[in-house]
Amino acid sequence: MKHKLILIGCGGMAKTHAARMETLEDRVEVAATVDIDLKKAQAVSDLLPNHPPVFTDYHDALELGDVVLQVLPHHLHASCTIDCLDAGKHVLAEKPLANSKEECLAMMEAAKRNKKVLMTAYCMRFHPILREMRRLIREKVYGECFQLSIWTEQLTIREDAAWLHDRKLLGGGQLFSHGCHYIDLMLWMLGKPVKGTHCGSNKCTPWMDREGTSNVCLEFASGAMGYHFGTWGARGTRMGYSFQAHCEKGLLDFKLSENKLILRGKIAEHVPGVPEDCKEYVLMDMTNAPAKHTVEEMRHFLDCVDTRATPETSPEQSLAGLEVIWELYKAEDENRLADFRNISMPF
Numbered sequence: 620m621k622h623k624l625i626l627i628g629c630g631g632m633a634k635t636h637a638a639r640m641e642t643l644e645d646r647v648e649v650a651a652t653v654d655i656d657l658k659k660a661q662a663v664s665d666l667l668p669n670h671p672p673v674f675t676d677y678h679d680a681l682e683l684g685d686v687v688l689q690v691l692p693h694h695l696h697a698s699c700t701i702d703c704l705d706a707g708k709h710v711l712a713e714k715p716l717a718n719s720k721e722e723c724l725a726m727m728e729a730a731k732r733n734k735k736v737l738m739t740a741y742c743m744r745f746h747p748i749l750r751e752m753r754r755l756i757r758e759k760v761y762g763e764c765f766q767l768s769i770w771t772e773q774l775t776i777r778e779d780a781a782w783l784h785d786r787k788l789l790g791g792g793q794l795f796s797h798g799c800h801y802i803d804l805m806l807w808m809l810g811k812p813v814k815g816t817h818c819g820s821n822k823c824t825p826w827m828d829r830e831g832t833s834n835v836c837l838e839f840a841s842g843a844m845g846y847h848f849g850t851w852g853a854r855g856t857r858m859g860y861s862f863q864a865h866c867e868k869g870l871l872d873f874k875l876s877e878n879k880l881i882l883r884g885k886i887a888e889h890v891p892g893v894p895e896d897c898k899e900y901v902l903m904d905m906t907n908a909p910a911k912h913t914v915e916e917m918r919h920f921l922d923c924v925d926t927r928a929t930p931e932t933s934p935e936q937s938l939a940g941l942e943v944i945w946e947l948y949k950a951e952d953e954n955r956l957a958d959f960r961n962i963s964m965p966f
């Protein structure tokens with residue numbers, strides 16, 4: 620069955636989704652674009668091959684479709700998603716699921732009540748190289764992973780989206796808004812964390828109400844360590860978006876801008892810097908592939924709608940990642956280590 624999709628919220632991320640919709644024409648057609656700003660709804664409609672009708676109130680558009688892509692500011696995620704589920708639509712909801720545990724639970728309850736699919740749009744989970752990295756880690760192909768590090772460095776100042784700077788509307792700071800992708804990836808790759816710390820600051824990102832730069836350190840039940848550094852204040856970058864997993868037999872190394880998974884091995888003992896006999900093996904090369912795998916993400920959502928399978932990025936898994944972030948923030952405010960032992964981990 621070809622699905623009819625209502626696209627709600629036509630800002631920056633909606634354009635990324637819309638630009639790749641043509642690839643999915645066998646599965647889905649956008650039946651309406653919605654934004655409180657009609658010009659934005661029109662601009663996204665213009666990107667689409669069929670130029671669907673535009674609306675300023677999503678309630679008026681819902682009857683045109685059976686599935687919804689919700690791409691709204693975070694404080695609106697819960698109310699809009701619940702309205703759509705109650706109207707009988709399946710919803711692919713942009714990350715993070717919502718700004719509080721109560722809202723997340725209400726969204727999950729609405730999906731259950733209406734027997735509809737609710738999936739979080741964690742597009743990084745659909746990146747083929749990250750999927751392979753996870754398989755290599757979980758199957759211990761290069762031995763145990765003992766350190767997973769993720770860096771994201773970018774400059775994010777959004778004059779056109781003030782909600783992104785406001786801790787109440789955003790739900791927190793850089794970690795909650797963007798880092799939620801990478802906390803989710805760490806749980807997905809390494810399992811249950813037991814304790815951790817967050818130190819964040821808005822130094823040199825004064826436009827951010829909470830932190831614009833974030834450092835997270837996690838210890839997992841396996842004994843592995845996780846580290847995430849993210850900033851929205853980078854004026855230059857070498858790391859860009861980088862992922863490194865140190866395993867017993869080598870380093871799995873992935874830089875998003877280069878789109879290659881490299882195994883670095885055979886390092887000499889006790890030699891500082893890069894040793895002469897350090898070998899590189901390209902395990903996967905996806906040069907020219909997009910950074911955001913929104914097509915695979917949408918295909919998976921539609922497969923779940925067709926088969927009623929539970930999405931890989933289920934709301935339960937999303938909530939677990941957000942609970943880790945909320946406990947990290949709380950512990951930071953209380954000047955103590957975060958304790959994750961009571962968070963259930965459906966991974």
Ligand SMILES: NC(=O)c1ccc[n+]([C@@H]2O[C@H](COP(=O)([O-])OP(=O)(O)OC[C@H]3O[C@@H](n4cnc5c(N)ncnc54)[C@H](O)[C@@H]3O)[C@@H](O)[C@H]2O)c1
Nearest residue numbers: 628629630631632633653654655659690691692713714780
């Ligand atoms: N997965 C990713 O890589 C990624 C990247 C960027 C953003 N996002 C997510 O996408 C979502 C939107 O972010 P963005 O950067 O596109 O924000 P944005 O501010 O650019 O877009 C949000 C749009 O929603 C519209 N809007 C606000 N209230 C509305 C309402 N009641 N009804 C209809 N439209 C309304 C605004 O006018 C705006 O055009 C967020 O959840 C964000 O975290 C995801």
